[in-house]
Amino acid sequence: MSARVGVLALQGGVREHLTALASAGADGVPVADEAGLDGLAGLVLPGGESTTMGRLLARFALLDPLRAALADGLPVLGTCAGLVLLAREVTDGLPGQPLLGTLDIAVRRNAYGSQVASFEAELDLAGAPFPGVFIRAPRIERVGDGVEVLARGPAGEPVAVRQGGVLATSFHPELSGDERLHAYFLREVAGLPAVPA
Numbered sequence: 001m002s003a004r005v006g007v008l009a010l011q012g013g014v015r016e017h018l019t020a021l022a023s024a025g026a027d028g029v030p031v032a033d034e035a036g037l038d039g040l041a042g043l044v045l046p047g048g049e050s051t052t053m054g055r056l057l058a059r060f061a062l063l064d065p066l067r068a069a070l071a072d073g074l075p076v077l078g079t080c081a082g083l084v085l086l087a088r089e090v091t092d093g094l095p096g097q098p099l100l101g102t103l104d105i106a107v108r109r110n111a112y113g114s115q116v117a118s119f120e121a122e123l124d125l126a127g128a129p130f131p132g133v134f135i136r137a138p139r140i141e142r143v144g145d146g147v148e149v150l151a152r153g154p155a156g157e158p159v160a161v162r163q164g165g166v167l168a169t170s171f172h173p174e175l176s177g178d179e180r181l182h183a184y185f186l187r188e189v190a191g192l193p194a195v196p197a
């Protein structure tokens, strides 16, 4: 049986991550409450709207259980709004915007500007080209010492980062029909079997 990997399903692009996880060899399951966190081998925080997602996490009493699960070492992949939620610091966050704060980076939301709010760029991910789909993307403005930069954007800014069991991208790997980043998450971050190997 393949490993169960949750996708936080309060808001945002859930289905595409479930599909990408299935292609990469995991059993993706939507998670919308605390009980859904039980027995997961990993978790994906999807793109969407981080302020809304944070409010819903608070409303559904998921903030503390999620923080506890991450502190216990649950491997997590955050994309776009999911990256914002994971960040320690959001330089233009709304007052009181709930964050998980487990990833030592500072981000600026919607920082690529209104004219070019969405774009695609070919990225170099561990020496191989990877399609980067950026939609009202957050920009990583600072990375802490323990954070590894896996890919950089057009201006050399980090767009894929990893800190131990936390992997995050400012782009949307689930929208490019290329499951290599999900496979990397499963294999290298969560220690699970994955395809492509």
Ligand SMILES: NC(=O)CC[C@H](N)C(=O)O
Pocket (backbone or CB within 6 Å): 046, 047, 048, 049, 050, 051, 079, 080, 081, 082, 084, 109, 110, 135, 136, 137, 138
């Ligand atoms: N595509 C996205 O996830 C956009 C993220 C959104 N701009 C935010 O700050 O939450």
